[in-house]
Amino acid sequence: MLSSIFPGKTPAPYRYGIALGGGGARGFAHLGVLKALEELGIKPDIISGVSAGAIVGAFIAGGFSPEEVFGIMKENRLGNFTSIQFPRDGLLNFDKLQHTIARYIPAKNIEDLPVPFYAAASNLNDGIIEYFDKGDLGKIVQASSSIPVLFSPVRINGKKYVDGGIFDNIPIAPLRGRCDNIIAINISPSHKADKLNNLIDIATRTFHLSVESTSIRKKEECDIYIEPPELYNYPILDASKAEKMFQIGYEYTRMLKVFNPE
Numbered sequence: 001m002l003s004s005i006f007p008g009k010t011p012a013p014y015r016y017g018i019a020l021g022g023g024g025a026r027g028f029a030h031l032g033v034l035k036a037l038e039e040l041g042i043k044p045d046i047i048s049g050v051s052a053g054a055i056v057g058a059f060i061a062g063g064f065s066p067e068e069v070f071g072i073m074k075e076n077r078l079g080n081f082t083s084i085q086f087p088r089d090g091l092l093n094f095d096k097l098q099h100t101i102a103r104y105i106p107a108k109n110i111e112d113l114p115v116p117f118y119a120a121a122s123n124l125n126d127g128i129i130e131y132f133d134k135g136d137l138g139k140i141v142q143a144s145s146s147i148p149v150l151f152s153p154v155r156i157n158g159k160k161y162v163d164g165g166i167f168d169n170i171p172i173a174p175l176r177g178r179c180d181n182i183i184a185i186n187i188s189p190s191h192k193a194d195k196l197n198n199l200i201d202i203a204t205r206t207f208h209l210s211v212e213s214t215s216i217r218k219k220e221e222c223d224i225y226i227e228p229p230e231l232y233n234y235p236i237l238d239a240s241k242a243e244k245m246f247q248i249g250y251e252y253t254r255m256l257k258v259f260n261p262e
Helices: 024-039 052-061 066-075 096-104 137-145 199-221 229-233 242-255
Strands: 014-020 046-050 117-123 128-132 154-156 159-163 179-185 224-226
Touching (some): 014 052, 024 052, 052 137, 137 154, 179 199
Parallel strands (some): 014 179, 046 117
16 A cells, blocks of 8 residues: 555545546546556545546545546536637636536535545636635536636636636645645646647647646655556547546556556
């Protein structure tokens, strides 16, 4: 177990904390990673998430298994969460995500979830990152997942919020000091983009470059860093390869040397 791999730490309130990074449709890979960890006897006692990681994290913190979340996410793909709108502050309306979360998760507020959970969102007005552990679950997860330009900002307490990945795409910060072992999962590995054919391609690429810089130092801030490199082949707005992304996350985690010492 990880506590034997990393001995000598001062005991913290929770054993395992998992930080789930952003990456759009690549969030299916999170579920493969979590399934593999579960088979290794590791289940999160506290979770933080941003963007796709916030969506996955909310369901896992709500008591769902990785397989159950996979089924829900596959059934409710991006097109079911969004609708085209006059682009005043975003090309797409993302409000349906709130309704989907409310339909499946009984807890209305984050603090009512069975597992402690933090969702990271960017406060546009104040120019800061905020880690929510209280408040309207659906609204906060939507804010955490709202990629600027593509999706409209979400208003919370009079302020406008968008995707937390702008400031922190792997939200380790709220887990520090709260768990013995931090596992960070990055589903947005670095890559080059050869084709940028339209506004959505350019918007998503610009956003990816901005969040990429926030992930560079994360390896040094956690005990286990999981980053399946093959995921760069999968666009963040294309969920058509959901099963493959799940499998990539699963197989990569099962093969990590830290879980298979020689």
